[in-house]
Amino acid sequence: MREDRVVTGDVPLLASKLAVPPAPAVSVRRTGLLGLLDSGAAGPVTVVVGPAGWGKTTLLGAWARERDGGPPGWLSVDAGDRADRFWAYVRSALDVADPPAGSGMADEPVRLADALTRRPEPVTLVVDDFHLLTDPDALAGVDLLLRHAGQRLRLVVGTRREPALPLHRFRLADELTEIRAADLSFEPAEAAELLAGHGITLPAVLVDDLHDRTEGWPAGLRLAADALKGHPEPAGLVDGFTGDHPVIAGYLADEVLAGLPADLREVLRRGCVADRITGELVEALTGRPDGERLLAELERRTGLIRAVGGRPPAWRCHRMLGELLRAELRRRDPGEAADLHRRAAAWHAERARPAEAMRHALAARDGAGAVGILTGHWPELLPYVPAGPLADPVPAPSDSAVRAEPELALAYALDRLGDDPATAENWLRIADEPGRRLTGGRRDRFGVLAAAVHLASAQTGGDDGAVRSAASRLLALVEPYGDGRERAAAQAALGAARLTAGDLDGAQAVLVDGLADAEAAGPDRAVLACGSRLALIRAVRGELLAAERIARQVLALPRCQDPVRPPDCAYAHLALAVVAAERGRPDEAEGEIAAAVPGGDPQLAALVDLVRAELCHDRGDLLGSYQVLRAGRAALSGRPTARFVALWFAVVEADLRTAHGDVDTARAVLRPLIDRARAARPPNRAAPVPADGPPALPAPVAVALARTHLRAGDPRAAARLLPAWEDGRPGDRIAVRLDAGLLEALTASRLGDRRRATRVLELVLALAEPEGFRRVFVRYGPPVRDLLAAHLDSGTAYWPLVNELIAATGERLSGPAPAAAPPGPAPGEELTERELTVLRYLQSILSNVEIAAEMSLSVNTVKTHVRNIYRKLDATRRREAVRRARELRLL
CATH class of the missing domain: 1.10.10.10 (Winged helix-like DNA-binding domain superfamily/Winged helix DNA-binding domain)
Structure with missing residues (x-):
């Protein structure tokens, strides 16, 4: 059957290459991506880059069919298209008249550019499979056409790899729209829609599982849909739908691996044993000197090797491609797989990455290596952060191996905590009996290792009480003879557990000792764990200089430079966010909050939401602040919450209500805290309890309640509630003391006692100035601004600070700015x-x-x-x- 042909000049053209491909039988409308193509086509260049099977052609075809103003010019490139044929197709796609007889193809881009500049409106051209265009003359001509078409060409490119065009020029000019494989990935809801279009309805949990396995890869989902049609056990098929499933393996072999040169296939084959791989690790696994270049080339050519950032840069393999490669490696040579894991273990151990080193040693069945890593480096494994699944499954040790070396069962238990906690607990029990039969120093050492793994298990389970108990036991075991590194690891765990429980004093005491031990022993995990949490405690208490110093030291550690950073780093970022917010630098605080990714730590997530809510409040976005606060509370629902966190939530919400003028609701929010304080009073206390609440309220609650009275126009009631703040006790929050002092100055001013207001304000300034507090003044807006302005006239030892605060309160008011008084007449002469x-x-x-x-x-x-x-x-x-x-x- 002969295809229809179009004849341009002397060159016959296939009409099918100039036609928009038909829509697939089942498709999902990608509304967001279609909108992105619409906006991109308003500029000169749009590129859709993704490997085979990511739906580039389907997306471009859908956009071409739906596009306002009719379909664009379309051209599908074939392998071997040279410049003469390519330009003939472009001319036909753009509906430009044939060139004059005898004109050469070398001049064709110039003639096309000239023709396009004469058009009244821009013309759009889609070039699909652009990666197949390899003729240098054709590529140079496309560049020339883009540069000289007078903004009359809108080029949209579909390609498997980065097109050989000077995209940097358009990127720098903000004239480039890019859609990558990550954008083309299906969301879980789109995956469900695709399956439904094929007549397949799965439970949400199976859809999510299939989406995770394919990483949203459209071709993988379509192949899964075909396999699921009429299948009697869909759950079993989804569970077995891996990269070595025949339909997936065939597609990847033909569309991805077949076109790769031997050196790149070798990098894939050997590098697949690691979940994340760097150029240096490739060099250790292959013996080649150019690992980073090869990985970058694989990313460019396949799109299934993705950069994950970091310094040095790291990459990861698409899950299904990795599964296929590892299955082939195991089938071809199991001994080589073990050797590669041993090499990876040695490489990670040399770079102080014990968790990764131990997992690779276990995967290589190198029991002695795994035990050596656990014995020598267990402090660096705490606090335990469950890793993602290892590329290769870790084989369980034999009974005889465990009897001979029970520490091996502990290593395996620790490795299993992230993926299978029940199996981990079972291995802990298995290790117990042979461990008790050990003698002498080895038995003592086994006890320490077992206590450390029990602590890691408690940390993974999220049982705060169990964590405190396990950490205390570990500390008791290592304190008599352990080195500073081991003591610091136990202290870090105990301090973190006390912080989670809300015991700030106890946490700070342990973390101070732990940080000193860790720093003396040398940089390790405990420096990060102790320092990050200590920085947050210091920041919350208002010791801003110390908090900033410790947090920046922590974030300079190599672990916080890694693309996959421990959650501890988030505590340091949160500390810096609190410091920046208190110093009146909201933009800096927002940046630190964005970096404070809480991971799976619910209390850290709650603290992040609290700081974010306060930043919204500072911007005057009261609704946004309340929404963040409500989301943070919902995330903590049903979880044990430290008392200071619950109190902080209530105070922030009460302040929001007060700022909105809803003082009754603000008091209702504080009422449970007031009632709790009243119930905690000794029953034989003779002094009557005021109706507004007991005088022994927690200071933040007393200040928030006093603020409601001041907002309601009752400064006397506000003054009666204010806590003593001038002589703070160790551990008191300086921000709360400053708040109380400012309220005292404001109430004194409202009551006409200017002398007292002046004295109190000077004391507040003396407390705020050393640490750099600014926010507490700025949030009050005009009332404090007027107080500060009058204070300048009265005389102050802090006039530069007062001057700065007056300017700041004028720029950022917490509420609507009052109408400014009209200025008086201008002076007769200008001041020099x-x-x-x-x-x-x-x-x-x-x-x-x-x-x-x-x-x-x-x-x-x-x-x-x-x-x-x-x-x-x-x-x-x-x-x-x-x-x-x-x-x-x-x-």
């Missing part, structure tokens, strides 16, 4: 630059002699400037001149 400088000093309590010393001027010169300022501002004394300057916006 030097006079303006002197005027700024007049806000302070410095004398003329001190101002002269600050400015390196004579006293007489300063006096002359002051007289000129008084004359120009129509003032007779310093305070009047400063007031007048503020009215004129000179200060």
Whole structure:
């Protein structure tokens, strides 16, 4: 059967290459991607890059058929298309008249560009399978056409790998739209829609499982749908639908592996034993010197090797491709697979990555190597973070091996915690009996290892009580003879458990000792675990300088530079977010919050939401703050919650309600905390309990409740509730003390006691200045701004800070800004630059002699400037001149 042909000049063309491909029988409408193509086609270049089977042609075809204004020009490239044929097809696709007789193909891009510039509207061209266009002349011509078509060409490219075009030029000019394999991946809901289109209905859990196995790969999902049709046991098929399933294996072999050169296939074959692989690891596994280049080439050519970031860069293999490669490796040479795992174990051990090293040693059946890693490096394995599944399954040790070396069962138990906790617990029990038969120092050492694995098990299970108990037991075992590294690991676990329980004092005491031991022993996991949590405690308590110093030291550790970072790093980022927020730097705080990824730590997630809610409040986004707060509370629902976290949630919500003017609801939010405090009072206490709440309220609750009274216009009631704040106890939160002090100054001012307001405000400034607190002042907006402005007139030792705070409260008010008073008449003469400088000093309590010393001027010169300022501002004394300057916006 002969295809229809189109004749352009002397070149016969296949009409099928110029036609939009028909839609598949079952398709899923990718609304987001279609919109992205619409917006991309408004610019010069759009590229859709993905390996075989990622639905590039299906997506482009759907967009071409639905596009407003009719389908674009379409061209499907075939292998072997050379420049002459390619340009003939382009001319036909763009409906441009044939070139004059005798013209050469070398001039064709120029003639096309000239023709396009004469068109009134841009024209769109889709070139599918662009990776098959390899003729250098054709590629150079496309570049020329894009540069000289006068913005009249919109090129949309579908390709399996990065097109050989100068995309960097368009990327830098923000004229490039890119859709990659990650964008083409199906979401779980789209996978369910695709299956339903094939008449297949699966439980949501099976759809999610299939989606995870395929990583959203459209071809894999379509092949699964075909296999599931009429299958009697869909759950069994999904469970066995791996990369070595015949339909998947055949597709990958033909479409991905067949076109690779031998050196790249060798890298894949050997590198598949690792879940994440770097250039150096490739070199250790293959003996080649150019591992990073080869991995980058594999990513470019297949799209199924993806960069995961980090320094040095790392890559991972698509799950199904990795499964196929490992199955082939096991079938061809099981001994080679074990050798590769041993090489990987040695490589990870040399780089202080004991968890990865132990897993590879176990996979290689190198029991002695695995036990050596566990015995020598167990402190670096705590706190235990369950790893993802190893590329190869880890074979269980034999009974005889465990009897001879019960430590091997402990290693296997630790390895199984992430994937199969029940099996891990069973191996712990299996190790117990032969472990008890050990003697001497080896028995003591086994006891420490078993305690460490029990602690890891408790950490994985999330039982805070069990974690505290296991950590205390481990600390008791290592304290008599363990080195600093081992003590620090136990202290880190105990401190983390106490922090989770809300015991900030106990956590801080243990973490301080743990950090000292860890730093003395050398950088290891305990430095990160102790330091990150200690930084957060310091930040929450307002020790901002210490918190920032510790957090930055922690984040400089190599583990926090790794693309797959331990959750401990998130505590350090959260500490820096608190520091930045308290210092009035919300943008910096938002950046740190974005980096504080909580992983599976629910309490850390709650703390992140609390800080995020407060940042929304600072921006004036009260609704957004409440939504974040509600989501954080929902995530903690049904989980044990530290008392200070629950209290913090209530106080933040009460402050939100107060800022919104809903003081009754704010008090209702605080009521459970007030009732709890009342119930905790000794029953024989003679003093009556005030109706507004007991005087022994927790300080944050008392301050929040006082704020509701001040907002309701009752400063006397607010003053009665305020806690003592001037002489803080160790552990008191400085931010809460500052809040209480500011409220005391505001209530005194409202009650007409200006002298007391001035004295209190000076004490607040003295407390805030050393650590750099700014936010607590700025959040109050105009009331505190007015108080600070009056304080300048009264004289202060902190006039630069007060000046800065006045400017900050003017820029960022917590509520709607009041209408500004109209400025007074302008002065008759403008102040000179030097006079303006002197005027700024007049806000302070410095004398003329001190101002002269600050400015390196004579006293007489300063006096002359002051007289000129008084004359120009129509003032007779310093305070009047400063007031007048503020009215004129000179200060």
